[in-house]
Amino acid sequence: MTDERRRTGTAGDKLLRAAAAAAAALVLFLMAALFVGLGWHSALSLSKFGVGFLWSSEWNPVAGRYGALSSIYGTLVTTAVAMLVAIPASVLLAFFLAEIAPPAIAKPVGYAVELFAAVPSIIFGMWGLFVLAPIMSEHVQPFLGEAASFLPFFSGPPMGIGMLTAGLILSLMILPYMTSVIRDMFEMTPRSLKEAAYGMGATRWEVTRKVVLRHGAKAVAGAFFLGLGRAMGETMAVTFVVGNSHRISASLFEPANTIASTLANEFAEASDPLYLSALAELGLVLLVMTFGINLLARRMLDRFGAGSGGAR
Amino acid sequence: MNGTAATALPPRPPVSRRSESPSSRRSAVRRARIVVRGLNFFYGRRQVLFDNNLEIAENRVTAIIGPSGCGKSTHIRVYNRIYSLYRGQRAVGEVLLDGVNILSDKVDTAELRRRVGMIFQQPTPFPMSIFDNVAYGLRLHYRLPKSELEGRVEEALKAVGLWDEVRRHLAAPGTDLSGGQQQRLCIARALAVDPEVILMDEPTSAIDPIATARIEELVVSLKSRYTVVIVTHNMQQAARISDYTAFFHQGRIVEFDETARLFTAPREKRTEDYITGRFG
Amino acid sequence: MRPRSRAARKAADAAASALAFLAAAAGTAVLFWIMAEVFARGASVLGPAFFTRLPAPPGVGGGGLANAVLGTVIITLLATLMAVPPGVLAGVYLAEFAGNGRFASAVRFGVNMLMGVPSIIMGLFVWGTVVIATGGFSAWAGAVSLALIMLPVVARTAEDMLRLVPDSLRESVLAMGAPYWRAMLVIFLAARNGLVTGVLLAVARVGGETAPLLFTALNSPYWPTDLTKPTANLPVTIYNYAMSPYRDWQAMAWGASLVITAGVLALSLVSRFALKTGTERKAKR
Numbered sequence: 001m002t003d004e005r006r007r008t009g010t011a012g013d014k015l016l017r018a019a020a021a022a023a024a025a026l027v028l029f030l031m032a033a034l035f036v037g038l039g040w041h042s043a044l045s046l047s048k049f050g051v052g053f054l055w056s057s058e059w060n061p062v063a064g065r066y067g068a069l070s071s072i073y074g075t076l077v078t079t080a081v082a083m084l085v086a087i088p089a090s091v092l093l094a095f096f097l098a099e100i101a102p103p104a105i106a107k108p109v110g111y112a113v114e115l116f117a118a119v120p121s122i123i124f125g126m127w128g129l130f131v132l133a134p135i136m137s138e139h140v141q142p143f144l145g146e147a148a149s150f151l152p153f154f155s156g157p158p159m160g161i162g163m164l165t166a167g168l169i170l171s172l173m174i175l176p177y178m179t180s181v182i183r184d185m186f187e188m189t190p191r192s193l194k195e196a197a198y199g200m201g202a203t204r205w206e207v208t209r210k211v212v213l214r215h216g217a218k219a220v221a222g223a224f225f226l227g228l229g230r231a232m233g234e235t236m237a238v239t240f241v242v243g244n245s246h247r248i249s250a251s252l253f254e255p256a257n258t259i260a261s262t263l264a265n266e267f268a269e270a271s272d273p274l275y276l277s278a279l280a281e282l283g284l285v286l287l288v289m290t291f292g293i294n295l296l297a298r299r300m301l302d303r304f305g306a307g308s309g310g311a312r
Numbered sequence: 313m314n315g316t317a318a319t320a321l322p323p324r325p326p327v328s329r330r331s332e333s334p335s336s337r338r339s340a341v342r343r344a345r346i347v348v349r350g351l352n353f354f355y356g357r358r359q360v361l362f363d364n365n366l367e368i369a370e371n372r373v374t375a376i377i378g379p380s381g382c383g384k385s386t387h388i389r390v391y392n393r394i395y396s397l398y399r400g401q402r403a404v405g406e407v408l409l410d411g412v413n414i415l416s417d418k419v420d421t422a423e424l425r426r427r428v429g430m431i432f433q434q435p436t437p438f439p440m441s442i443f444d445n446v447a448y449g450l451r452l453h454y455r456l457p458k459s460e461l462e463g464r465v466e467e468a469l470k471a472v473g474l475w476d477e478v479r480r481h482l483a484a485p486g487t488d489l490s491g492g493q494q495q496r497l498c499i500a501r502a503l504a505v506d507p508e509v510i511l512m513d514e515p516t517s518a519i520d521p522i523a524t525a526r527i528e529e530l531v532v533s534l535k536s537r538y539t540v541v542i543v544t545h546n547m548q549q550a551a552r553i554s555d556y557t558a559f560f561h562q563g564r565i566v567e568f569d570e571t572a573r574l575f576t577a578p579r580e581k582r583t584e585d586y587i588t589g590r591f592g
Numbered sequence: 593m594r595p596r597s598r599a600a601r602k603a604a605d606a607a608a609s610a611l612a613f614l615a616a617a618a619g620t621a622v623l624f625w626i627m628a629e630v631f632a633r634g635a636s637v638l639g640p641a642f643f644t645r646l647p648a649p650p651g652v653g654g655g656g657l658a659n660a661v662l663g664t665v666i667i668t669l670l671a672t673l674m675a676v677p678p679g680v681l682a683g684v685y686l687a688e689f690a691g692n693g694r695f696a697s698a699v700r701f702g703v704n705m706l707m708g709v710p711s712i713i714m715g716l717f718v719w720g721t722v723v724i725a726t727g728g729f730s731a732w733a734g735a736v737s738l739a740l741i742m743l744p745v746v747a748r749t750a751e752d753m754l755r756l757v758p759d760s761l762r763e764s765v766l767a768m769g770a771p772y773w774r775a776m777l778v779i780f781l782a783a784r785n786g787l788v789t790g791v792l793l794a795v796a797r798v799g800g801e802t803a804p805l806l807f808t809a810l811n812s813p814y815w816p817t818d819l820t821k822p823t824a825n826l827p828v829t830i831y832n833y834a835m836s837p838y839r840d841w842q843a844m845a846w847g848a849s850l851v852i853t854a855g856v857l858a859l860s861l862v863s864r865f866a867l868k869t870g871t872e873r874k875a876k877r
Binding site (some may be wrong): 008016017020024025027033038082088092093111113114116120121123124126127172176204229232236239240268278283286291 | 609611696744773805
């Protein structure tokens with residue numbers, strides 16, 4: 001007799017409750033269906049190549065032999081470049097917005113960061129291909145090639161497109177996203193904790209580094225993982241500039257492919273069932289990777305009690 | 313519907329009709345509208361009301377006082393079964409409204425709540441116009457022709473003294489009113505559906521003193537037509553406006569009596585300590 | 593314990609602050625740079641023809657992308673219609689009925705995980721189900737893929753916004769004797785600004801999505817007359833034109849980029865405004 005929301009009620013109530021529960025179940029159903037659906041379409045490739053698919057570097061549609069390694073490699077390298085840039089930048093940016101900037105500056109810059117998050121992926125792709133890539137090939141890559149020629153990462157022809165450019169674009173795309181989660185964490189740090197540290201004579205950076213970041217370490221890690229998951233699955237921005245090549249090379253100047261860019265580039269031309277099935281399996285690999293990363297991110301954020309994570 | 317009412321409006325409650333309740337032990341109450349017998353209340357496993365016995369007099373104002381956390385709000389939240397919204401909240405015992413136990417599963421909560429209206433601590437105007445706020449319950453429970461609807465709304469707004477203030481802005485959002493006006497709007501909304509009992513849960517605690525005075529006057533004027541139960545943490549308020557007062561402490565009813573007697577000659581030591589300000 | 597030099601600590605603080613300032617300046621500058629490029633390169637091809645005419649073959653000149661503009665509007669609208677009812681209902685379930693039981697936690701988890709699924713995976717999934725089942729690429733399939741992206745966003749915001757409605761309002765509607773479903777209507781009214789914001793944000797999020805449409809709606813040089821056929825849309829057109837070797841197509845891609853960017857940013861700004869007026873109202877109360 002208690003709990004009238006769940007049990008008693010008019011026919012309208014029962015209908016509402018049933019519809020709401022069905023919609024909630026739909027969410028779970030979809031999550032499961034994604035795995036099942038991609039798994040089903042991967043069946044042909046799975047049975048033909050087995051787990052070797054994951055570490056075979058051959059991607060040869062003509063011969064009908066497919067391996068995911070080159071795409072996985074490209075995904076990991078571009079993502080790593082993106083994280084190298086975005087991790088320090090997002091922490092610094094959040095530090096700036098939460099602690100340094102006066103409200104008159106923090107507010108508009110905060111808006112700008114949020115607007116940044118709303119810019120569609122393909123716009124970054126356009127900008128990357130037509131604006132950033134020429135600059136990379138004419139100025140940045142020749143400079144890096146000279147200054148750090150002893151490193152294998154910075155060798156090869158400066159073509160502008162390739163893993164380095166793709167990673168940089170990715171870093172721009174995940175930056176606002178990570179910043180907003182870290183900024184939330186800054187704002188959720190108890191005032192008393194910060195004041196106690198300031199009271200001991202700590203500087204702003206010391207308070208941030210030793211108190212705020214340590215207190216919110218989980219949330220910051222969660223923000224990084226959210227960014228990582230997003231970078232891995234990001235498609236269009238990468239597809240425009242990554243160069244579309246299945247060669248694995250150490251140099252970041254070389255063209256490559258990520259899982260997502262392979263899918264976007266090759267889906268249209270995939271005609272035979274095995275090719276399509278290999279692409280579906282690539283998708284499945286990406287789904288599993290991003291699911292795992294997001295799982296970690298959620299764990300961290302939930303434990304902190306934070307992390308709307310932003311709708312985008 | 314041929315434009316006629318699908319549900320007939322019930323007749324206005326006559327000024328008196330209840331006979332003496334059968335089981336009133338040394339009752340101070342003449343005509344009881346609500347009789348509470350052996351009411352226990354639980355939040356999950358935690359019991360918060362213990363063997364409450366109380367009679368609410370018809371056409372009188374009954375105040376419920378006590379220190380915060382004593383269970384006074386919980387007690388009146390049983391009268392319209394609003395508590396049953398929440399998982400784990402459970403009432404055991406009898407609450408008789410006109411002799412019918414409202415805790416029974418057979419009771420239609422919608423009809424119960426039409427008969428037993430409730431005013432909350434925070435004014436809760438609905439996010440709609442002033443007119444629609446007052447008409448809300450009428451549209452919910454009755455099918456009325458437009459002219460009668462308008463008449464009812466006007467009547468309810470007049471009863472709370474709000475008509476002259478809002479008659480020109482009936483289409484304005486209810487949220488635009490001041491806090492005191494909002495609370496009177498909520499009272500009008502409750503009165504419009506012709507309830508028999510009005511429950512008020514600290515209705516003036518979020519409102520400024522002048523608006524509070526108006527609402528207190530209003531409460532006194534309501535008793536000619538309604539039975540009023542008001543929870544308040546303000547003893548002066550209870551003394552000013554109520555006919556009967558129940559003093560709650562730690563989930564038990566320590567003392568219940570005519571207000572004048574309870575405040576001047578309390579029988580219980582704890583009541584005396586509370587009203588003289590020694591605790592609470 | 594050796595005391596750390598005050599000067600060194602101050603220097604570290606100054607350096608960190610300077611770097612933070614730099615990060616903010618650089619971030620904002622890049623945003624404006626991107627916007628400036630999009631506007632500068634896109635504005636020149638935007639004229640009445642862009643919004644009224646069908647695409648021209650490369651080298652011919654003239655022509656427009658009216659079919660793609662219309663297609664994008666149609667697909668996004670369909671997606672919104674598909675995603676909002678179940679999304680809001682799932683939010684209602686989580687905020688009103690679920691409590692913190694096991695099923696509710698699972699659903700919340702599912703919503704968060706769905707939000708993290710790359711959009712291209714949604715496209716691939718809808719290709720593998722809807723496109724294959726219906727026998728071809730279509731506006732419908734495109735709308736489904738976008739709806740899947742919107743669904744968790746709408747559900748999440750709906751739950752958050754409904755939770756902001758105070759329990760006292762729920763109780764006072766129910767205390768009038770309203771059944772729960774009617775009380776919900778009042779609660780929706782109270783939460784309407786937040787709900788609208790959530791929907792607008794979700795629309796803004798999918799408005800420029802390209803990857804899922806590659807697998808579902810594909811593209812078309814014709815007017816979107818039949819929603820069961822491949823349908824023109826701006827994002828895929830941008831992709832195709834940008835990757836083409838033709839100068840005039842690349843210019844059209846910039847024009848389309850400007851239209852998409854302006855639309856998405858306008859939606860974001862409008863939704864921000866809607867949310868703001870909502871909270872201000874609440875503050876006034």
